[in-house]
Amino acid sequence: MIVELTHNLxxxxxxxxxxxxxxxxxxxxKAILDLHPHFEERFERVIWPHFERVLAQRWPTEVPLSPDDCDVVN
Structure with missing residues (x-):
């Protein structure tokens, strides 16, 4: 559900x-790994590349940010 909501947004x-x-x-x-710490490898292997494709399609000219450029609020 977290992935689907984020993807839709x-x-x-x-x-x-x-x-x-x-x-x-x-x-x-962060929310997914807080709920399911053992999902880290799966997130990095499956979910992260999916988000990367969505971001690249929507913002093709943007340079990727480092994780330190974001404020994690949850």
Whole structure:
């Protein structure tokens, strides 16, 4: 559910900026790993590349941010 909600926000909400989308993905990662710490490898192998594709399609000219550029609020 966290992945689906984040995906819908970053792919459909035209008011979300690239930086906000990156931060949403980082927050989703933190929330998922807080709930399921053993999912880290799966997240990195399956979910992260999916988000990377969505971000690259929506913002093809943006340079990826480092994780330190986002404030994790949850």
């Amino acid at each position: 970053i792919s459909a909400d035209m008011t979300v900026s690239y930086r906000e989308a990156r931060c949403l993905v980082q927050c989703a990662r």
